[in-house]
Amino acid sequence: MASFSSTLLSWHETIQRELPWKDNPNVFHIWLSEIILQQTRVEQGIPYFLKFRNRFKTVKELAECSDEELMKLWEGLGYYSRARNLHKAAKLIHDSGGNFPDTYEGLKALPGIGPYTAAAIGSFAYGLPVPVVDGNVNRVISRIFGIREGIDTKEGKALIEKTVEQVFDKEKPAAFNQAIMDFGALFCKPKNSDCNSCVFNDDCYAFQNEMVSELPLKVKKIKKVNRSLNFAVISYRGKILIKKRIGKDIWRHLHDFYELTADGGINEEDFSAIDYKLDGIQGPIKHVLTHQNLSITFHNYEAQKLILKNGTSYFLVERENLRKFAFPKAFDWYFDKNSIYLKY
């Protein structure tokens, strides 16, 4: 039997996948793409990569970008800590001379870069002989080699790693890593994988034992909570009151409106002076996150008088400039319903 790697690389010859971070391969583009693609489908990430590639020619430009602009560029992509860590890492790289680390450990020490991303950047940018383990690799390896431990357990992870190490091609790290991920993404898919024409089917544990649909095994279940969010959209002389979300909560570093407690109204103590009337309620709408089912209601208020406290984190923004700030995707419903758009 041919080696795993030669079979895999031969299969890879039969497909081609044009991806924009391969246009002009360099560590900056590779890093950018890998951060964007964490827990994100390639098709979803591509427009964001193009936007970032166009805006930032160098890591210096990224380091010097404002937090506001960066979050606006990331708006809608989710997992916003990636953007914050990208920014932190850019500053670290820039402050230390502008050169990326070129070792696995050096890469992994950067914010937002864990085992997968360090291996990906290391192999793709520098040819380091380190195998990647992502969702695709978990699936491919657990099926072909019959890893029946939960891939989300310590034992399962260790088994996957050990197995990948054994079949990894140290002579062609980048090609191997790209091929195994493409194989998982395009062929050995979560569902409807075409096992009958698979180059590994004779040796695939899952196919031979009719366990394709059961592998990889995941043990842990996520528990979801239902949560209601109520926002007061306070308008004052054509401006709208917003703030940046800075707490340990969803959508950190994005913006929102004045947040109402479950059954409460506006707390006048939050302002030096305020005089207002309710001007309608919109919603609730449902919005689903990985760990939360949200029900969001918008309460529109028109203020006749509004004086902000000193040191408050709230600020007023012209209605037509509102969308220059980054907001959660869930707010699009409100913006559309009220014709609040970003003007160019």
Added chain:
DNA sequence: AATGCGGGGAC
């Protein structure tokens, strides 16, 4: 080891 963190696509 467990939990939190987004949004979208496939079925």
Added chain:
DNA sequence: GTCCCAGCATT
């Protein structure tokens, strides 16, 4: 509805 996606940081 369920599952998964080029995972990582925090506790």
